[in-house]
Amino acid sequence: MAEPSEQGTRRTTATGPGRILVAVYGIFALAATSRAAVQISTKWHEAPLAYTLSALAAVIYIVATVALARRGEGSFRLAVAAIGIELLGVLVVGTLSVFDQEAFPDATVWSGYGEGYLFIPLVLPVIGLLWLRRTARR
Numbered sequence: 020m021a022e023p024s025e026q027g028t029r030r031t032t033a034t035g036p037g038r039i040l041v042a043v044y045g046i047f048a049l050a051a052t053s054r055a056a057v058q059i060s061t062k063w064h065e066a067p068l069a070y071t072l073s074a075l076a077a078v079i080y081i082v083a084t085v086a087l088a089r090r091g092e093g094s095f096r097l098a099v100a101a102i103g104i105e106l107l108g109v110l111v112v113g114t115l116s117v118f119d120q121e122a123f124p125d126a127t128v129w130s131g132y133g134e135g136y137l138f139i140p141l142v143l144p145v146i147g148l149l150w151l152r153r154t155a156r157r
Contacts, residue, residue: 032098032154033088040150043143044084050136051077051128058125066125072112076128076140079105083147099151106144109133113141 033041055073063070079101086098113132116123126135133140 048080069127072127102147
């Protein structure tokens with residue numbers, strides 16, 4: 020149920036197709052967190068930058084999942100910020116990993132624009148931002 024001040028002005032981001040979006044973000048949050056935990060705990064010395072970026076991606080996916088699942092203006096703004104940072108991260112890390120492979124001796128979630136995850140990390144924030152735009156105040 021929407022808060023009284025928001026009733027009728029904003030649809031929740033976690034209804035209809037938004038539920039699928041929240042589920043996909045949740046899966047990526049779990050996958051990125053697991054990947055980062057294993058990388059950091061077992062082979063940190065091999066590629067600390069890549070593993071730090073994997074951990075950052077995990078945090079961003081967790082924040083985006085929670086923000087998309089909750090109601091309210093604050094959660095909406097947090098989702099926009101998290102997904103915007105995610106898109107920027109995918110583009111920057113993807114580009115750097117393609118042009119400076121020595122800086123990334125091991126892959127991150129966002130390396131090669133998410134090629135290790137079927138490019139879903141590149142497409143997901145675009146879909147997320149489009150969904151947020153659709154559910155914005157009318």
